[in-house]
Amino acid sequence: MRKIWNFHGGVHPNENKTQSNQLPILAMPTPKQLVLPLSQHIGKSAKAIVMAGDYVLKGQLIGCAQGFVSANIHAPSSGYVSELGQRTLPHQSALAGACIVIDTDGKDQWIGLTPVSDPASLSKPDLLNLIEAAGIIGMGGAGFPSVVKLQPKSDINTLIINAAECEPYITADDRLMREYADQIIIGIEILQQLIGQPICLIGVEDNKPEAIAALNDAIDQRLDQKTGQKSVQHRNIEVCPIPTKYPSGGEKQLIEILTGQQVPYKGIPADIGIVCHNVGTVKAIFDAIVLGQPLIKRITTVTGKAALNAGNYEVLIGTPVADLLNFAKVDLTQTSRLVMGGPMMGFTIQDTQTPLVKGSNCILAAADLELAPVADHHSCIRCGQCEVACPVDLLPQQLFWFAKAEEFDKAQDHNLSDCIECGACAWVCPSQIPLVQYYRYAKGRVKSINSEAHLAELARQRFETREQRLVDEKLAKEEKRKLRAAAAAASQAAKRTANPTLEDPIAAALARVNKKKQEQLTAAAPKSPEQEYKELKTAAAITRTKLKKTSTALANAKALEHEQTASLQHTVDQLTVKAEAAQAQLKAYEAKLGLDPEKEKTLQITVAKTNAAVRKLEKSLTTAADPQTLEKDIITAKTAHQIATQALAKYQDSATVVPVPVPAPAQES
Amino acid sequence: MQTLYLAVVMLALLAVIFGAILGFAAIRFKVDGDPIVDQIDNLLPQTQCGQCGHPGCRPYAEAIASGEAINRCPPGGETTIKALADLLDVEAIPLDAEHGSEAIRTIAYIREDECIGCTKCIQACPVDAILGAAKQMHTVIIDECTGCDLCVEPCPVDCIDMIPVDVTPISWHWQQPEHLIATSMLPHNHGTPDHA
Numbered sequence: 001m002r003k004i005w006n007f008h009g010g011v012h013p014n015e016n017k018t019q020s021n022q023l024p025i026l027a028m029p030t031p032k033q034l035v036l037p038l039s040q041h042i043g044k045s046a047k048a049i050v051m052a053g054d055y056v057l058k059g060q061l062i063g064c065a066q067g068f069v070s071a072n073i074h075a076p077s078s079g080y081v082s083e084l085g086q087r088t089l090p091h092q093s094a095l096a097g098a099c100i101v102i103d104t105d106g107k108d109q110w111i112g113l114t115p116v117s118d119p120a121s122l123s124k125p126d127l128l129n130l131i132e133a134a135g136i137i138g139m140g141g142a143g144f145p146s147v148v149k150l151q152p153k154s155d156i157n158t159l160i161i162n163a164a165e166c167e168p169y170i171t172a173d174d175r176l177m178r179e180y181a182d183q184i185i186i187g188i189e190i191l192q193q194l195i196g197q198p199i200c201l202i203g204v205e206d207n208k209p210e211a212i213a214a215l216n217d218a219i220d221q222r223l224d225q226k227t228g229q230k231s232v233q234h235r236n237i238e239v240c241p242i243p244t245k246y247p248s249g250g251e252k253q254l255i256e257i258l259t260g261q262q263v264p265y266k267g268i269p270a271d272i273g274i275v276c277h278n279v280g281t282v283k284a285i286f287d288a289i290v291l292g293q294p295l296i297k298r299i300t301t302v303t304g305k306a307a308l309n310a311g312n313y314e315v316l317i318g319t320p321v322a323d324l325l326n327f328a329k330v331d332l333t334q335t336s337r338l339v340m341g342g343p344m345m346g347f348t349i350q351d352t353q354t355p356l357v358k359g360s361n362c363i364l365a366a367a368d369l370e371l372a373p374v375a376d377h378h379s380c381i382r383c384g385q386c387e388v389a390c391p392v393d394l395l396p397q398q399l400f401w402f403a404k405a406e407e408f409d410k411a412q413d414h415n416l417s418d419c420i421e422c423g424a425c426a427w428v429c430p431s432q433i434p435l436v437q438y439y440r441y442a443k444g445r446v447k448s449i450n451s452e453a454h455l456a457e458l459a460r461q462r463f464e465t466r467e468q469r470l471v472d473e474k475l476a477k478e479e480k481r482k483l484r485a486a487a488a489a490a491s492q493a494a495k496r497t498a499n500p501t502l503e504d505p506i507a508a509a510l511a512r513v514n515k516k517k518q519e520q521l522t523a524a525a526p527k528s529p530e531q532e533y534k535e536l537k538t539a540a541a542i543t544r545t546k547l548k549k550t551s552t553a554l555a556n557a558k559a560l561e562h563e564q565t566a567s568l569q570h571t572v573d574q575l576t577v578k579a580e581a582a583q584a585q586l587k588a589y590e591a592k593l594g595l596d597p598e599k600e601k602t603l604q605i606t607v608a609k610t611n612a613a614v615r616k617l618e619k620s621l622t623t624a625a626d627p628q629t630l631e632k633d634i635i636t637a638k639t640a641h642q643i644a645t646q647a648l649a650k651y652q653d654s655a656t657v658v659p660v661p662v663p664a665p666a667q668e669s
Numbered sequence: 670m671q672t673l674y675l676a677v678v679m680l681a682l683l684a685v686i687f688g689a690i691l692g693f694a695a696i697r698f699k700v701d702g703d704p705i706v707d708q709i710d711n712l713l714p715q716t717q718c719g720q721c722g723h724p725g726c727r728p729y730a731e732a733i734a735s736g737e738a739i740n741r742c743p744p745g746g747e748t749t750i751k752a753l754a755d756l757l758d759v760e761a762i763p764l765d766a767e768h769g770s771e772a773i774r775t776i777a778y779i780r781e782d783e784c785i786g787c788t789k790c791i792q793a794c795p796v797d798a799i800l801g802a803a804k805q806m807h808t809v810i811i812d813e814c815t816g817c818d819l820c821v822e823p824c825p826v827d828c829i830d831m832i833p834v835d836v837t838p839i840s841w842h843w844q845q846p847e848h849l850i851a852t853s854m855l856p857h858n859h860g861t862p863d864h865a
Binding site: 039089091092093095097377403404406434437438440441443444445447448451452455456457458459460462463464465466467 | 710713714715716717725726727795796797798812813815836837838840841842843844845846
């Protein structure tokens with residue numbers, strides 16, 4: 001008998017297995033519709049390679065794996081693809097995801113299969129290819145593509161088959177072992193062949209004595225078949241009954257129980273020479289190699305008080321939960337919670353159209369009070385029971401505080417990532433704190449924070465590269481501009497040397513401009529005294545008008561007591577000064593020219609007066625009684641007028657500003 | 670008197686020796702750049718949106734290092750303010766509403782049949798997340814878009830939408846359980862007084 005170790009913590013919830021493990025596995029008839037999510041596994045989702053309307057055969061590849069960690073998806077029955085659309089996924093989030101929907105035709109017609117009756121004859125790569133092509137993933141629930149685990153980088157000395165099935169209620173593996181023990185043993189031999197014939201330990205909890213017996217019988221028969229001997233020393237497959245304790249079926253816990261070794265922190269079992277596979281996966285590998293069938297069906301337990309026909313059913317992948325519940329006669333009116341998976345690690349589903357996938361091992365239709373109600377939780381009383389129960393040796397209470405306070409750094413320092421979310425801590429918690437949900441929340445936040453940080457880092461790099469590129473472009477442009485300027489100058493110089501008479505265009509243009517300016521200056525220089533006199537007169541007149549206007553405005557403002565009075569007064573004062581200055585300037589200029597407007601005016605008035613007198617006399621001549629006297633007077637007046645006109649003419653002759661002809665600019669050029 | 674000279678000479682000698690050591694250390698262990706700016710920059714969300722009034726996250730990091738307020742980054746929100754406050758050992762202050770408010774994360778989406786291929790959004794994108802060429806349709810590389818909003822305004826045909834990021838089964842995570850504990854459910858006098 002092999003030595004069995006123990007792991008820290010663990011709990012003993014009621015097993016509740018007998019409700020479903022009494023009857024043989026019953027194959028469920030093909031449902032009308034199958035819904036196949038493209039992502040049923042960890043890693044990249046598969047890519048649909050069929051279109052709506054395509055006819056598919058049972059076992060035909062419909063979703064192609066993308067990348068190393070991914071898995072193929074096959075049609076579980078024949079029929080038409082009705083839709084590639086979004087359907088509710090069997091996921092904790094209950095979000096919709098990409099699914100292939102097949103309307104089955106009931107013929108269940110297989111695609112051509114190539115069974116291999118003697119797997120030992122196949123080479124390692126052939127076997128791996130077959131397993132990969134069959135789309136096999138871990139059937140225990142996590143859903144890691146199996147082929148990846150079958151290509152370990154280090155030497156493997158122990159193959160562990162996980163058949164513990166530690167979670168309450170679930171009996172799918174139990175029934176599988178009882179009924180397909182021989183196939184499981186052949187499957188194990190295939191695995192041993194693949195990873196270098198290590199010894200194989202099958203870990204089965206001791207609450208499944210029938211399964212243990214069935215496996216031992218199968219091993220004996222197989223030995224008998226192969227070697228004709230039943231002796232224990234020829235065995236390299238050993239069934240190891242282990243004490244029933246939750247969660248002994250956790251990969252790392254089972255390894256510790258069977259070998260006493262612990263998987264290193266952040267390591268994988270292969271680091272210590274161990275590979276672990278679920279017993280359901282082994283059966284799927286047998287089907288894939290020996291029967292040639294891809295993974296299109298699995299065994300699912302339907303149990304709970306609301307299920308009349310509780311038991312294990314062979315269902316096609318993609319079967320909607322509603323069809324299975326219907327077949328197992330689940331009374332939905334009595335169901336208070338529908339759980340996919342077990343009571344410890346499963347999740348509640350709302351939509352009964354959710355499909356069963358490769359990893360769906362149980363549907364628990366729990367009646368009222370069968371599961372602990374979702375109660376309001378009390379405060380933590382620091383009892384420490386969670387620490388005692390934790391199978392990973394963590395400090396659940398500390399993690400709870402950190403998750404609640406959102407101190408994710410500290411939670412990570414307390415190895416949050418090692419938590420397997422088994423629920424043992426929450427199960428023992430006297431305050432009914434949903435501890436696992438706190439850890440899942442913290443894990444989710446850590447993941448999103450890390451991915452955001454990663455994206456931010458990429459964004460930062462792109463931003464900096466762009467900035468650098470813009471600067472470089474600017475410099476390059478400047479450089480180019482300089483080069484172009486230099487090239488232009490060189491070509492000009494070359495032109496000049498080739499043709500010396502050619503003048504520099506810039507110099508010529510400058511010369512033209514200068515010349516023009518010069519011309520304008522000379523043209524403006526001589527101002528005739530007449531012009532100047534006129535300008536002065538105009539200036540004086542303008543200032544006078546302005547002064548007059550402003551004075552009027554000032555008077556008005558004063559009358560209205562306007563607030564602008566002061567500023568107007570100021571303007572008036574200034575204008576008065578200006579007007580006086582202009583007048584003075586004008587006078588000075590007149591004096592300089594020898595002009596006397598007063599004298600001229602007087603002379604003009606005299607001329608006008610004498611002229612008026614002559615006219616008056618001539619007018620009265622027609623009506624006069626004494627023309628002779630009048631005529632005499634007229635002659636006198638005419639003489640006076642003549643003298644006055646002569647005097648004015650004389651003055652004007654002497655004082656008139658000599659008109660200097662304004663030189664026309666055109667004359668000179 | 671000789672003792673005095675000796676002391677003075679010895680002190681002078683010591684000063685020269687230590688000065689030489691310090692001078693050597695200053696050159697040998699010279700720190701290039703300002704490490705605090707890098708640390709601040711690492712805490713900023715790198716959206717490069719310019720809502721803080723600086724042309725990018727790094728310029729804002731430099732401004733913070735030289736004394737600017739830490740509450741001007743709406744995309745980072747309270748989380749960033751808290752992280753900055755921890756780093757700089759100052760008090761966390763609420764987000765400055767003048768520079769915008771904390772909003773859900775969005776990414777840009779170009780309605781492709783309306784795009785005229787003007788390249789204006791490409792020039793505006795601070796993180797090179799828009800693909801396209803002159804007179805060719807443009808599109809946003811969703812994984813690289815930081816949701817900074819800077820491409821929306823220059824678009825002459827208004828064909829860019831800011832769409833909230835969808836939750837996928839991959840990005841989804843559990844929420845914290847409600848902080849409801851049984852002791853807080855004791856009967857309280859919630860209702861209005863009885864006016865019967």
